[in-house]
Amino acid sequence: EAGVTQSPTHLIKTRGQQATLRCSPISGHTSVYWYQQALGLGLQFLLWYDEGEERNRGNFPPRFSGRQFPNYSSELNVNALELEDSALYLCASSFLGQGVTEAFFGQGTRLTVV
Amino acid sequence: GNSVTQMEGPVTLSEEAFLTINCTYTATGYPSLFWYVQYPGEGLQLLLKATKADDKGSNKGFEATYRKETTSFHLEKGSVQVSDSAVYFCALSDRGNTGKLIFGQGTTLQVKP
Numbered sequence: 001e002a003g004v005t006q007s008p009t010h011l012i013k014t015r016g017q018q019a020t021l022r023c024s025p026i027s028g029h030t031s032v033y034w035y036q037q038a039l040g041l042g043l044q045f046l047l048w049y050d051e052g053e054e055r056n057r058g059n060f061p062p063r064f065s066g067r068q069f070p071n072y073s074s075e076l077n078v079n080a081l082e083l084e085d086s087a088l089y090l091c092a093s094s095f096l097g098q099g100v101t102e103a104f105f106g107q108g109t110r111l112t113v114v
Numbered sequence: 115g116n117s118v119t120q121m122e123g124p125v126t127l128s129e130e131a132f133l134t135i136n137c138t139y140t141a142t143g144y145p146s147l148f149w150y151v152q153y154p155g156e157g158l159q160l161l162l163k164a165t166k167a168d169d170k171g172s173n174k175g176f177e178a179t180y181r182k183e184t185t186s187f188h189l190e191k192g193s194v195q196v197s198d199s200a201v202y203f204c205a206l207s208d209r210g211n212t213g214k215l216i217f218g219q220g221t222t223l224q225v226k227p
Binding site (some may be wrong): 004020031033035042043044045055056058090092094099100101103106107108 | 158159203207211212214215217218
């Protein structure tokens with residue numbers, strides 16, 4: 001069974017541009033979680049989507065946004081990129097009602113802003 | 115707010131040595147506690163968890179006990195292997211379904227043959 005897949009693996013963008021990161025959850029999982037792993041800041045919760053709706057949001061500015069599609073895959077969009085947005089972005093998925101504590105993580109997208 | 119503090123790394127050990135990675139937390143209520151492991155080039159994997167005080171989580175030879183009196187959840191292994199080299203994260207989740215895990219900074223473990 002395929003795990004959580006994220007694309008692209010690496011992404012290089014210029015400051016001010018927009019980045020789009022994608023996540024495909026494990027088959028049957030309806031919840032998707034996004035986390036940022038920035039150097040020196042550790043892992044921080046970004047967003048949680050379930051059944052197409054945003055359920056919770058971490059302490060990030062509005063230029064971090066996303067959506068979940070009918071097939072439960074998800075996109076994370078980061079607008080007006082800043083240098084400090086450079087990080088590993090991890091996606092996780094879980095079954096409906098199980099919560100993030102039962103989630104499986106993908107390998108992440110390494111975003112570099114230059 | 116809730117937070118998790120881990121011992122700073124890197125931790126370097128010889129194969130078969132005893133491992134302890136300290137983790138303490140600050141939280142309201144009674145959170146669930148977790149250890150995750152991140153092998154080089156891979157995503158996070160849940161290593162073990164404990165959901166209430168005095169619970170002991172265990173997996174692959176690793177253990178951690180939920181100590182409410184000392185607000186700690188230290189990770190231990192009696193005999194480490196080279197394959198245990200990775201980054202270890204302590205985390206907690208709030209009660210209720212918020213989708214949010216609060217992680218410590220991570221501790222890098224390097225095991226030498």
